[in-house]
Every structure is written in structure tokens, then in C-alpha cells.
Amino acid sequence: MFEKIKLQLLKLKNIPRSTLKKWAIGLPAAGILLSVLFYLSIYWGMWGKIPSEQELKDLKQNEATEIFSSEGKLIGKYYIFDRQPVLYEELPQHLIDALVATEDVRFYEHSGIDSRSLMRVFFKTLLMGDESSGGGSTITLQLAKNLFGRKDYGHLSIVVNKLRESVIAGRLEDIYSKDEIIGLYFNTVPFSDNTWGIESAARKFYNTTASELTLTQGATLVGTLKASHYYNPRLFPERSLARRNVVLSQMKKYDYLSEEKYAQYKQQPLALEYQYFNSNEGVAPYFRSQLKKDVAAILDTLENENGEKYNIYRDGLQIYTTLDYDMQLLAEEAMTEHMSALQKNFEKAYGKWAPWKKERLITASLEQTEQYKSLSKAGWKQEKIMDSLHRKVEMQLFDWGKKKMVNASIADSIQHYMKFLNMGMINLEPSTGAVKSWVGGINHKYFKYDHVAQSKRQVGSTFKPVVYTAAVEAGIDPCTYYSVREVTYEGGWTPTNSGEEEDPFVNYPMAVALANSINTIAVKVLFDVGLNNVLDQAKKMGFPPNLPPYPSIALGTAELSAADLAGSYASFANGGKPTQPYYITEIKDKYGNTLVKFEPKVAKDHAFSNTTRQVMIEMMKATVNEGTAQRLRYKYGLNNDIAGKTGTTQDNRDGWFVGITPNLVSVTWAGADDPRIKFPSTALGQGANSALPAFALMMQKMNKDPQFKEITQARFEAPSANVQMMLDCEPMERDNFLERLFSKNVAPGQNDKQEKEKKGLFSKIKGLFKKKN
Template sequence: MMFKNLKLTPLKKWVLGSLLGIFLIFGFFYLSIYWGWWGEIPDTAELRDLKQNEATEVFSAEGKLIGKYYIFDRQPVLYEELPQHLIDALIATEDVRFYEHSGIDNRSLLRVFIKTILMGDESSGGGSTITLQLAKNLFGRNDYGKLSIVVNKLRESIIARRLEDIYTKEEIIGLYFNTVPFSDNTYGIESAARKFFSTTTKDLNLIQAATLVGTLKASHYYNPRLFPQRSLERRNVVLHQMNKYGFLPSEAYVEARAKPIDLNYQYFNNNGGVAPYFRSQLKKELARILDTLKTKDGEPYNIYRDGLQVHTTIDYEMQIMAEEAMEEHMAALQKQFEKAYGNNPPWMRDDLLQEALEESEQYRSLAAAGWKKEKILDSLHRKTDMEFFDWGKKKLIKASIADSLQHYMKFLNMGMVNLDPANGAVKSWVGGINHRYFKYDHVMQSRRQIGSTFKPVVYTAAVEAGIDPCTYYSVREVTYGGGWTPKNSGNEEEDPYMNYPMSTALAQSINTIAVKVLYDVGLQNVIDQAKKMMFPEDIPKYPSIALGTAQMSAADLAGSYASFANRGKAAKPYYLTRIEDKYGNTIAEFKPQVAKTPAFSSTTGQVMIEMMKETVNSGTAARLRFKYQLPNDIAGKTGTTQDNKDGWFVGITPHLISVTWAGTDDPRIGFPSTYIGQGANSALPAFALFMQKMNANPHFKEITQANFPAPSSTVQMMLNCEPEKRDNFLDRLFSKSDKPKKEKKEKKDGLFSKIKGIFKKKN
């Protein structure tokens, strides 16, 4: 034993041995982090390249900048642009011995250990230096379970030492100000200066600089927009620190602390701007693509550092108009929605709120940590300052997590996508009502039941199978195997002896007839037809698909509907055209994916366009004409799902397919009535407002003034039939109520032809 020759008591030997053991364990633990066993630590070469980091830029089809992906250089500034009082405020507040240490302030760490850890004095301050904070800003933190804080701190200390070896103190200050997060998810001093004071970094005055530096302690808690008094008090702490350490004379300090904070706020960040939902989806796609590409050095491309240029199919002006149309419609629809529910809306029910709480991330996290249910619920009902979204305004109130869940449960959301049917190029993408508060994308990410927008597939299969579009079907309800009785929407009692041709049935979206047509053409034939049109492979093999029980995204539905305007060929939605490196060299290029063979004949395609034009002219989408006065050549289809959970509208023009969905994110809450929830009311108006804006812009006349080709004489003859026909006495006498009634198109309406038809074999 190493203590054998020492005159130590057994207790002292045990203590020394224990200390040595702890030292060895800690040393090995530190080395395991240093060697990268807990995750790779950037080496000197990678850290040297920080100064060359460039943001990836995203461009519209016209070459307009619509977004960036970056670590810190959204709007980088040079050290020379930083005013001295800004630097002084940072040093005095965050790291007064910054110029004396080499990345780690041992004196501060010792103070933290003694006062904070041993004595429990939380006011003693932290031991984190500017360089340590820079390491955290640049590379973030990982989750290592219970060891997270220790491992991350040691990783940051290693990175901080390396940064100090590579960069001068001035360069570290510059890197810090370009990476540090400020309030409202703002990164970098230049962005913060522009957002909160509508100025540039070099023009920040003392009051503004001290205010921004003050937010660094807790960017949300000291947010000057949300908590002006709290921010003012923190700013004065910064001024006091500057005076204390000799950066600000006492006279200037007294004068400065008496001044108010005068904000000139401009809101812009990654959640705002043009096409935020699209940029979020694009980021995921780029990450997948860049994993397959290598630089000349054999290294993978980095979306945040390599200055890539990403070119997309998005039309900048069309995107803006689509977003404006969505906001205008959804603000009005939300009022209608809440008014219709009255004083007892479902989101105010205790049982529904309880379910939502137990499904929330916060509840599951606390439950996993071993908290009892009562304690969790108490925590989730504890109130604090919160900012709530609402149409037309944002509210700052005292609220709890439970209040927040209840508030956001009531909101309707929307997905809206427009694409070119010729190649599937996405021209605009509206994934939701506000990306800051609702991250879930309703264009590509969400898959919902598509309702009656599936009916054109049923009728397409029927026409392809040789069923005459003027074949008449009874509107009567029929009970099928398993006791399933499809019903039509609406409250008015229908005449059971009324018959409609398929053209009218589609225009009026009659459920009972859609199912009868599916049974006539065959379930498998309908599914096969859908697959030819690029509908998903997982279409349920049940007759209920005639009413839209299949699920798919708005983007995929648009690609399938492209077949109606693209000579029968569906197109997979695409939005990336090429990726270039920072020198302009193309490193990846993307082509449209259009079906090689038509999904149906030219005649069937013409028939379906004419039938869906009738939907717009006199059917369920007629408000496009009588309310919104749209003169465009438009075909379309509305859709509403069971219990009014989803409203759909698909608009078809010769050069644009538009799909719009509206509904709630919570499946337990639907529209209170079909009147409000039907696609014609919940989804169609957004398309109508969008088209009005398009019509007013001469730039889009090639789209808005385009016409479908005139149908052939054969197609005109196929569709030449009366829109409805009622059974006469003999028809009613001999008809069977338990089977779908179907009659051949009649050339004459005379009594003889009607009597003769009675004795014809029913199909």
C-alpha cells in the first residue's frame, strides 16, 4: 500500500484513498469526454473554419431570397462595427476578467463552488465565461441523462480552451455577438438591434446596448417587449456593473438609468417571413439530401456553414397572395366557428381538457420523472406570464399550461398548396395559420381523410369501365352487407323516387349514388384507378372509400388531381430544382416526376373536367360564381369528412391545381355543423380569395385567363341528359327498394319508352 510507511490513522488512510480514487475516476471521466466518447468534439481545424461559415440561402423560382439556414450569421457584423459601450456592457456584466483568463475563469468557478454549491447562495453568480458561452452557442448541448450538465460543461471547457488558442480576444467577442441568442428567438446582435430598435449594431446607443446585453441572463424573462418593467430593472443592473468596474462614469450612469426603454419593434424571424412552413419542410429534405453528397475533400456538406444556394419552384408573389388569402379567411372562419358553439364549446369541457393534459409533453415528462398525478396537475395549473396568439392581436396574460392547452385547442388550422399540373412544381405552400404558434405542417406532414374529394376517382373508374355518364341512379338509401347504410348530408328530406345522372350526382356530391356507382364498377377497379392516379398504396379496401375514408396529405392529393389537367398523367409534387455550392457549382439537380402513362383515356379526362366544372357552375362549389364572382374556367370538388372533422376544396384550372384543407388539430373537436364545416364553407373561400388576388395581378394572366380545351362532340353527346328524373307510377311499382336503382340513358321521354324500360333487365 502506498500509505504503508506513513504514520496515518486508518481513517486518514481511508480518506486519502477515497480522494485518490475520486481523482482517478474524475480524471478518466474527463479523458473520456476529451477523447470524444460522449460525442465528437470539434478539433482545431474545424474551429478555425468558423470565420468562413456562411448561411445556406433559399431562393424562389424567380431568384428572390425567401430564407436562410444558419448558425449565427443571419446578419453578421465585424468586431470593428461593435460600439465600445456595447463591448463594455458585455464584459462588465458577463465576464469582467475576460481579458485575464484563457477561456475558463478559475476564480469564478471557485466562487460558484463555495458560495453556490456549498453555501446555497444563488446570488453569487455563475462561473461561465464569454468563451464558454460561445462554445455553447456554437455547438449546443446534448442530452446525457443525469450527467448532462457535467458532460456538457466539460465539453464546453475543452472547446473554450481551443477557441482561446485559435482566436484573439477581439475575434471571440465578435463571434460571441454573432451567435448569442436574444429575446424572441433572435440570433446575433445585428438581428436584435434591427428587431427591437430598428437600427444597426454600430448605431446602438448606450441605453439600447445595455438593454440587449441585459436580456442575455434570461432572454425570455427579460424580454423588453413582453416585460418592459422587468427589462428596465435588468438594464439598470447592467449600467450599475459598468459603473462599478469603471466603464461608465457615475454622472453618466445616473443620467442613463433615469431614461426609459424606447422600443421600435419589428418582428421577423424564422417563424415569420415568406413561406415559413415550406422552409421548415425544405430543411428536413435538405438534411436528407446533403447526407448523400460530399465536398471535394470527401466531407459531408453542412447546411449551416457551407453557404449553399438552394433553388426552389416557389413563386414569391403567389406565395404571398396565398398567405394573405388564408389569413383573411381563417380569421373570419374562427369567429364563425366559436360563435356557432356558443357558451358550451367542447374545448371548455373538463374531461376533454383532462385528456389533453395527460397527452401533453409536459405531463408525460413529469410522469416519467416519478411525479404523482396530483402534483403534475398542480404544476400544470400554476400561472405565469404567457403570450397567447389570437387573430388580429396577441395577448399577454397570466396563464398556466392548462390554460394554454385549452386556448389553443379551439383554433382551426389550414393547409393550402398550389402546383403546376404539368410537372408537379409547387408554386405556393401554406402549412398552417401561424408557424410561431402552430408548427405542424398541413401540406405534407398531415394526412387526413379526404372526404368527397375521392368521388371523382369513383366516377373516373366508372367512365373508364364504360358506364355512361348519363346513367341514372336513385337517390334512395340502401343498406349493404354488414348493415352499412350510407346517407346524404343535409337536413332536408329527399324524394326517394328522384334519380340523377352521374354528372349531377358528382356536382351535388350525393353520397348514396357515389356508393352505388362504386358497387357497379367494382371496389378493386376503383382502387386500381386510384393507384394509377398516384393515390397512396394503403387505400382501405372498403366500399366507404367512395365517401373519402382514405387518408392522404394535401400535397399528394394535388399531385393526383394533376392528372385531370395533364392529359391523364399524375405528377409527384416537387419543390427543389437544384442545389449549388457557394461558388455557384451545381452539386445536385432535381427533375419532375410525372407518370409515364395516362391513368385514363382522353375521353374520360374530358368527361371528368366537364362534370367537375358543373360542380363549380351549379353544384356544391357554386359560391365561387355567385358569391366571389370568379369568371375563371374552373373545375373543382368539395369534400367534408364524417362528423365534420375536415373540410376540403380542390380547384382545377388548366395550369394550376389548388388543394385547401381546413379543420382542427385535435381530432376530438370538429365543426359544430355541416353548414360551417362543409368544404364549401371551411376550405373553398381561401381558394376563392386567392384567385381574386391572382385575377387582379396581370403577371398571372397566363394562369387566370387560361381555358380548358373544348370537349369533343362525343363527350358533349355523352353528357347531354336531363339533370334529374323522377320515377313514375310504374317505376315505383316495380322498383326494389333494397338495391341501387340504375337506368340506361333514354333518348326519348315518351310513355312507350318508359314502359319499355320497366321490362329491361337491371344491371
């Protein structure tokens, strides 16, 4: 080795001094020239376009669209990058101090570039090949990186990107003040969980605004900037806490924090209040999903000042809704509490004979999947397709209380999810139609289908109040008695009653028949008032116009959504006027300018008289006090003023409950997504058991919260003396001896006309006896 070195030195001795002198001058000069040319090549955009000063002045960043509740609480966002701007004046001083102390202590002294650090990076990386040299980034350089990102230039990536950023940083310093640069930095820097900007980070991790961040909260977020994933406070709280304390130490070191305050703040916990804003998590995910569709349609009709369409993902819009944040949370809690328990009872009732375990049903469901259709289209045979769909892989499956990782096939997944009951629940303000809460299903990540707006199911007995409303409007006395006896109508249709067999010689007035949801009487009332009159009444109440024009509609064969029912039932609590459910009040641009406003859509005309309205409210209060919904009283202990109606469809496929209070109308549906799967018994599937409890639990929770007293403590007005007299009748009457005797001569299954003629004859006979007396 030493011999080789000696030989090289001997060779150098033989080189003339003039030549060595030229090399000594020429090599550094060449290096400098190459460096200058290299820098100029970057400056002139040969390694990628450098933004001009004008482009930097016109900085535009994608901004998340925010969704607000009626109280102004943030309930969600639509975004590509979760970014929300904030003014420099709104940033607390301790947040700025934490950033400067940790990231760039000489920020106010340099012009955007730390020359010494930059030269170190250049020479170490370029000349010595040390790619880990790093460092040199000022806040302004980091801002340049945040704004325009970095590209891959191979081994020269760090050098090229750093020099590009230095050019941009210089221009930024020429255009913006130091305060403006701090503001731009906080609005563009990436935080943990794909969150961009301090405002979005404050809302996500602490459920507050940037201006309200405490010193320790701000230090935590600033601490994540070193490595947003590694120091993610949600995923790695201990690591994040240690990093936060480093930031506090830096603040103490540079006199932004006293020794005493440092010791105090260092002991405080992270205390996150994490908020989920993605489409599947957080508050009201089904509502936000429907809202996005509606807002997108609205934006298609609007243009900005440049004649361009607004973009919900990048234009930083503000959407204001009618949703009550706290009521929404209570509704979701009530749904979870009830449905998790109902699911256990549902599966236990079926046991090993569950329909979702039948191969025929599983195969039929598999044939409807996109995977099956795609493979079938590709020419695969049935057997090969089924083998593919039964191949097991590791996947995550939803279950109440947990999410489990299992080895399962697509067929296993289909079978697993087929068994789940689902729910839809909407609560609205009857005077305006303003939607206060919206629960579209049990879990948006695994069950996307919305059971408030999208799902249309048979409504069962919840349609009966429409029939009785039409009857009262037509002048039929609420105390008119109807026989419970079954009648066969034209076409061989014989409506029957569910539950225990009724005494065929008992007659009930309409008020009792509605409270106890007696099918045979509902149909008889429909025939008395006329099918067309019932359909007209439904139309006046805001029901969709395409209702099936058949007598069976009295028993709820119409397929409607929960939202359809809610707006129509609002008429009973809104002076006889139905409303259309609405939930968007205003949309603003990112500058706060109103783009569009929405007002309640309340019908101009009354759907029925005030007398009829009072009669129907009293009849539906009886449903709660003595009828099919009385478990609201004896089981859930609710003393609120509540009118309501339960509903159960044929074969126990759907359970419904409509609850009416003076200031809130609630509609709840429960059932399986697959209509081939029904409840195994009426006891389990009836609306009073499957749907009503979610409403009951929500009301229990609201009763405990004083902020809802305008709803929970509201009382219906007392019925007029005339209405009280109209409803003053015995709850039942039995046929007398002659009626029973005559009934024996009447063949079972008589038609309705015969039934009415018989009842008319008996009425005349009774009248004769009364006159004689």
C-alpha cells in the first residue's frame, strides 16, 4: 500500500509546478462552475417547472368541505386531502412559539434559507454520497415542500429537491411576510392520519378549533411534524407524549416557556378527543352519505365567479344542516343498544334452523354478487365459480361489539352478513320538517344501504291512521262499532287478525280498533269510507301518489320509506299540514358567501280538519296508553305525551313504530335486508318489539338531558269538548241473543255487503226495543 503511494508521489514530482498550479486553480473553479450551472439548470426549470411569483401569489390548495349541525358543530367533511384554512390571527401565540422553537429557531433572522445547513447538505450528499445528511430545512423551505411536493431524481433527489425548494423559498420570502409564511405553513403542513393543516388537525384530534388549542395540545401536534405516522398520538400515545415533551423542552430552552410552566405542562396527559370524519366513521355516516348526493346535485346548478362548477372535495364549502348533533348521538346509541340485543334473540329463536344456513338461499345470494356475474361472463362454469367463491382468505367481519379477523370465503361472508337485522330511524320537527337525527343502518362500513331514504318496505299497520283519518273526515263517528268477525271480500280475500283469536261476537269502536290494530275492522272502515277517499286522504297528507289502489292498502301493503312516513305523520302534530323532510339550510363558499339557502316545505292546505286531527291524536295516544304500544309506559317508564302507531307486515318481515310528540315525529323500521329472511315469530317481529324499543331508549336518554326539555316536556293541547264527547263510548259491546242466533244462520265467509245489511237489521231491531221502552 505504502509503496503505491510513494510511486504516485514520485509521479507528481515529475509534473511541472505550473501544471499543478493550473490544476489547483482549475479544479475548484470547474467545481464551482458546474455547481452554478447545476443550480441554474434547476432555477430555469430543467428539473421541473419552478412556480413563478404570480403563481405563488395566487396559491390555491384543495380545501375540505365542512358539514355543520344546527348548533354549528362540525359533523363531517368531504375531502381528498383533509385540509381547512385558518387565518394567522387565529393562531395562538404558544402554537407559533412551539413551531419556531422546534423547527426553525432562527426563523425571524434569515431570509428563508439557512445557507450553512444547505451547503452542508449539498457537499455531504453530492460529494461524499451521504444521503442521510439531511437537515437544513427552514420553515419556509418546508412550506415550499408542502406546497409543491418532491420528485424522484435518483441519487440526486435530495440535492435537486432541496435546491428547487430554496428557489421557491426565496420567492415566498419576497412575496409574503414572516407572519403570512407561518400562516401558510400551518395551513398546508401534513399532520397524522392524512390530515392537512392545523385547523383540521385540531378538530380531528381534540374536537376543537386551532384558535382554542391549549399549549400542550399545540405542542403535541407540532411534535408530530417530525414524523407524522411515527408520532401519531392516536396510534402511539406514549411515543407522542415523549415527543410533545421534547417540544416543551425546546420552548423552555429558547425562553418561550418558564422552568415552572415546563414542569407543570410536562405532567399533563395527551387527553385526545378524536373525531372521525371519513365516510364510514364518526357521527351520522348514513346522513352524510345522502347529503353528499344532494349537495352534488345542487352544485351542478351553480357556478363560481370564473364560470366553473363547484367541487365538493376541493372548494372548501360550508354546508349547514338541521341535524341536532347531540340527538343524533343519542339516536345512534339507542339503535346500537337495542339492535345488538335484538340480534341475539333473533339468532337464538332460529337456532340451527336459521334460513341463512340453507344452501339454496346462500347459492341464490352468491349468484347476485359482482364476483359471480364477472366470472360467469368470463365463461366459467357454475361448479368452478362456486369453488372460487368458497376459497378462504383472511378477512375482517363485523359483529356486534367487535370486528374479528377470520379465515373465510366470499360464501362465508355472504352467509355471515345475511343474518343481520338492520334498522332505519328518522326524527324530525313536525312544524318545519327539519330532520333532527338520521340513523340509516347499523354500521355504514359494512352495510351501505340507507334504510331512511333508500329502502322502501311495506308499512303494515302504520297506514291505518290514514284510513281512520279519512273515515272521521267523511263523518263516520269514532264511536261507530264494527264487528271483529272475519269477512271474505270479492276475489276471495279474507283479512285476518294477528295474535290471539278474537271473540267473533265482540264489536269495537274505531278508537279501540286503531289502538289495538285490529285488521278486520280497518278493512271494514276502508270499505265504509271508500277506497278512493282513502287514497285521496293519503295524497293530501303528502304520501307518494303511486300507492296501490287495492283494499289491502288498509293493512299497509304500500311500500314506503321511513322518510315518506315521517313527513306525512307530521301533519298530526302540525295543525293538519304535512311537511317534506329537509336537512340542508344553507351552503356557503369558503369565504362565507351564501351560495344557496333552503326553507321548510310545509303544505299550504290542511290535509284534514282540526277536529279530525284532535280525534286522531287521542286515538293514537290510546295506542300508547292501552294498545299495542303500551310497553312505552309499563316497560320503559315513559311519561311523555306520546301518540303512536305500531306496524308489522305479513309473515313478520318488517317491524315499524311511529312516535308522535308535539315537537318531534319519529319513524323507526327494523328487519332483515333480505326480504326472504323474516322474524320467526310475531312476538319477536312485531313493531312493538322490533322497532319501538329504539325510540323508547332514545326518549329515555333525552328525558335525562335538560337541553331536550322543549321536546320531552311538551304536551298536546287538551281536546275540545266536542272531541271528548265524540270519543266518549264504551270500549266494546257484544252481540245480543238475536244477533248471535241470526249469525248462526249466516255462512262463514259472508261478504261485506251481507255483514253490513245484517248489522243494519240488528240496529233497527234494537231501535224498536228502545222506542218501546
